[in-house]
Amino acid sequence: MTAAPPRNWAGNVTFRAARVHRPSSVAELQEIVAAARSVRALGTGHSFNRIADTDGDLVRVDGLPGRVEIDPAALTATVPAGLRYARLAEHLQAHGFALANLASLPQISVAGACATGTHGSGNGRPGLAAAVAGLRMVAPDGRLVELRRGVPEDRLDGAVVALGALGIVTELTLDIEPTYDVAQWVYTGLPLDRLAGAFDALSGAAYSVSVFTDWASGEARVWLKCRTDRDGSDHPGDSWQGARLAGEALHPIPGIFPAACTTQGGRPGPWHERLPHFRPDFTPSSGTELQSELLLPRSAAPQAVEALRRIGHRIAPVLQISEVRTVAADDLWLSPAHARDCVALHFTWSDRAEAVMRAVAAVEEELLPLGGRPHWGKLTALAPGDVAALHPRAADFRRLMADHDPEGKLRNDFVRGVFPT
Template sequence: MQTSGARAHNWAGNITFGAARLHRPRSLDELRHIVAGAQRAHVLGSGHSFNRIADTEGDLLRVDGLPQRVEIDEAGGTVTLSAGLRYGELATELHAAGFALANLASLPHISVAGSVATGTHGSGNERRGLASAVTAMEFVGADGETFTLSRESDPGRFPGAVVHLGALGVVTALTLEVEPAFEVAQWVYPGVPVGTVAAGYPEISASAYSVSVFTDWHSDTATVLLKRRLDREEAGHPGERWLGGRLTTEPWHPIPGMPATYCTEQGGVPGPWHERLPHFRPEFTPSGGEELQSELFLPRSSAGEAVGLLREMAADFAGVLQVSEIRTIAAEDLWLSPAEGRDSVAFHFTWVKDMAAVLPVLAAVEARLLPLGARPHWGKVTAATPATVAERFPRLADFRRLADSLDPEGCFRNAYLDGLLAATP
């Protein structure tokens, strides 16, 4: 086991965790021993969060040192994996066995367990977030004992436990739904007027298996990225000109000036699902963490109005925003999913790494989008108060009761969760 008193940082380097100790246990017994002896403990995944959701003043745990598991149940259509695995690692093994996940996030570098815990997602009108693939989870509780929750055996609690913010225990393994492997091709259309996006977003988001719209807002143009699943959709692209944009054959990176070699292959070249659904290749670090991120989830019916409101703020984004991405997520039943109960559209903002410059602009963005029903991403920067965030999630009070029942002493709480749950109506 590795234990250190050195301070840990998140991926972007804007957060220095306050934990007294950082542990990387090598066995389940070591993990159970640490948790049983801790007054407060929390898990740090791949560190791709931009706030203090993973912080603790007690014992910070990493589970990527535990023995790796990838156990495919072909008959049941599932895979059980150790919580420390990253999506890129899991996808490689799944594809080699002829299987796939239905959805992936932009980055294959992020941990499966951490992504699930915070409601992270991919894109597509019919694609639910990554957490909706989970059918069972194994935990170590505050007493050091293990327990399992599953959709089949715990239908009342399970939807509340999947997106759990680290408040229920230490996840050691997850079981996910899988399907047969498939191929995807992607095409890039720069030069689409933002006004066209506002007027025609429902048609744009429905035009492929996965669709992303990128803009910096102040240029008043957008780039549309189409990812078509070749066993379900027509193999070709919509045409050389589409929506006022022109199909590009040049490799493209969402952030101007970044090497396009970091990105998965474009230009309509067919490839395996795990080499096309993410925006970035697992062998590259796409930006080195030199950024801050925010994301707001709105009812999908508000997409056009939200685009119009952000377009009015165009001048405010200059010099502060690197790029913004718009994607869709299908409704989920998971209590703390930002897409719970409604088909959603997510507005993602990749900011410069300057919190003092970003927060006033972010506050202005939220002032426009919160009245439309926006919910902030759990792992990203928000200017909203805990009370404002809490009122956006109708099942948060139910989640607090679930957390109290599984962790009555609050071992897995931290300042972030204390503030959030105290503000719960």
């Protein structure tokens, strides 16, 4: 048992756990879970709300033994739940394999990212959880349970984005593919009029596309991540969609030195050294920030862009940067991209909590009527029960929780708020 971590990565959540454990074996984890009155798992602490909090036992799974086991025939890799994507990517690359996508930050854990519906970007790229072909977890009574894709009674599609409410995940089996290279280009000065008017052309211009703006200046920067075996490695031109090719490396937030960023300028490199915005050996910021995000139907992107432009001056005082990405549909019950291709509108705020929550409420007032669903690990002004109402399979997930955890051992205040009994 370790000393309780006082805060999450951002510093806006102080954990209330009575005990914090870092088991060194699955058997030890099983004993902890079976004996606990209330238990939750903690990954890298990169959530901005109380999704991982508990007043009971908090378990870190990054101390569990395990190694990456690659099945070249099945094109899968079985990985420890607490492994960070950066280390997983290095291992896969060394053996000639890759994941289809990565999030902006490679420092996050595999299990935590999947449980909260975290994603990268690309019109054809679903969220990270869509790669899960199976998982193992410790059930509330301490049993080890395995769920697999293609086994209807396992209901894996309900158990991947599960908010930590079904069991403590110990391993995940992920889809992989042969390795590939990516070249990254950055464009500046994209008119927001063009972002709204030509959204499909912009978001489909490369394997992965990210747009950064403050919604008040009228302009944006665009990161084009081109897969060289599909898109080639040449940039679209010095002038593209009204934007200009950057002549130097840039950080997503204007004015910040780009040393923490992955290589730009079109120099091809391995997938895991280009798809994230930030290098694994750099902390991209001090953590003194807050984040929120809404995923909307991709068809609503033009209306969403115009709505955010209308309130840009209201949110600008507390906004560091906003990122626009796309996420392909999946069939995972609690995924914000469930059954629909999405545009993801992400906001990195200052650490002024009260002012930020007013800004979050203003954004949600504009975007929720367009079909927005909040990211499970980030801030929202919505009442918890209202978040559940945005998910068509919420009732199915409630029944799944009752099947896996009838006593509610794995439910904390966050989960009970979303799914009241």
